[in-house]
Amino acid sequence: MVDKKRLETALFPICDDLKRFEEKLKNKIIDNDCFLKEDILKFMFQNPKRLRPIFIYLFSKILEVNNQEMTDNIALATEIIHSASLIHDDIIDEEELRRNNPTFYSKFGSKIAVLEGDYLLSLALDVLSCTNLKILNIFSNRIKKTILGELEQNVNIDKIMSFELYFEKTLEKTGNLFFAGLESLFVLKEQENEDLMEFLRNYTFAFQLKNDIDDILKNDLNDIKNGNYTLPVIYFCMNNSINDLSKLTKQQLEKYIAISLEEVEKHKNIALGRLKSIQETIYKRALVELCEATL
Ligand code: FPP
Ligand code: MG
Numbered sequence: 001m002v003d004k005k006r007l008e009t010a011l012f013p014i015c016d017d018l019k020r021f022e023e024k025l026k027n028k029i030i031d032n033d034c035f036l037k038e039d040i041l042k043f044m045f046q047n048p049k050r051l052r053p054i055f056i057y058l059f060s061k062i063l064e065v066n067n068q069e070m071t072d073n074i075a076l077a078t079e080i081i082h083s084a085s086l087i088h089d090d091i092i093d094e095e096e097l098r099r100n101n102p103t104f105y106s107k108f109g110s111k112i113a114v115l116e117g118d119y120l121l122s123l124a125l126d127v128l129s130c131t132n133l134k135i136l137n138i139f140s141n142r143i144k145k146t147i148l149g150e151l152e153q154n155v156n157i158d159k160i161m162s163f164e165l166y167f168e169k170t171l172e173k174t175g176n177l178f179f180a181g182l183e184s185l186f187v188l189k190e191q192e193n194e195d196l197m198e199f200l201r202n203y204t205f206a207f208q209l210k211n212d213i214d215d216i217l218k219n220d221l222n223d224i225k226n227g228n229y230t231l232p233v234i235y236f237c238m239n240n241s242i243n244d245l246s247k248l249t250k251q252q253l254e255k256y257i258a259i260s261l262e263e264v265e266k267h268k269n270i271a272l273g274r275l276k277s278i279q280e281t282i283y284k285r286a287l288v289e290l291c292e293a294t295l
Pocket of ligand 2: 095
């Protein structure tokens with residue numbers, strides 16, 4: 001569970017940026033005419049985590065990137081692409097609900113949902129066209145990798161992946177959009193930071209793994225029903241046959257979830273360790289709090 005009060009306090013140093021971000025995002029949707037605009041607004045503004053923009057603003061402060069307009073555009077494009085990917089993901093996963101609301105897929109069917117996701121991608125391209133060619137190139141490369149990660153997952157449906165393949169596809173499908181933001185800031189700063197990149201690699205793996213575990217804990221077992229076997233099931237199959245999956249007991253599941261949670265903790269600690277070289281500021285403090293609150 002995310003401690004919302006603690007997170008709000010931690011994010012105070014970037015609250016003006018986040019307010020300006022919300023305003024710009026709303027205007028981007030409102031200023032363009034689209035079928036189901038109200039539904040898009042609802043989807044994008046009802047209980048979003050805004051994790052990607054938060055990271056981008058914190059990284060921009062840590063790296064001292066003094067280009068507000070560009071940073072806003074990077075954050076906007078990232079969040080819009082993320083929303084598009086979720087609309088498409090819900091079709092693939094045949095998901096009824098997202099953030100306790102009916103998904104585009106369940107409300108309007110696959111055809112409309114595909115097109116609404118595509119529409120959001122076109123808005124993201126609008127925003128990216130106001131950045132520069134290097135940033136556009138980073139995003140196209142990272143979007144491509146995200147899709148390849150999602151493809152890797154879907155060609156392996158009903159199969160048990162090795163831990164290494166699970167790790168790789170998890171980073172691919174979830175990490176790449178986060179990496180796009182940080183890499184774009186490196187372009188603006190004309191300098192890279194390997195510790196921040198490694199921090200983000202470990203954070204995003206831990207974040208997606210926790211999301212996979214939560215799917216099992218929520219008891220809807222959507223991933224297992226869809227043949228998307230995530231780490232707890234991979235661990236189960238290291239000691240059992242895949243045919244025994246239907247006989248998996250609650251106790252067994254709890255054991256493999258506990259081992260998987262240790263993996264979340266391990267990557268969270270590696271992530272936090274990579275922040276040691278970063279100067280102590282309110283922004284670094286916020287980054288640490290963000291890790292603690294979300295992992
Ligand atoms: C959530 O996974 C989904 C992703 C992190 C990426 C989905 C990517 C695509 C559908 C490819 C298309 C990409 C673009 C850019 C349009 P999840 O199902 O594990 O998480 P959930 O529990 O939030 O659904
Ligand atoms: Mg999904």
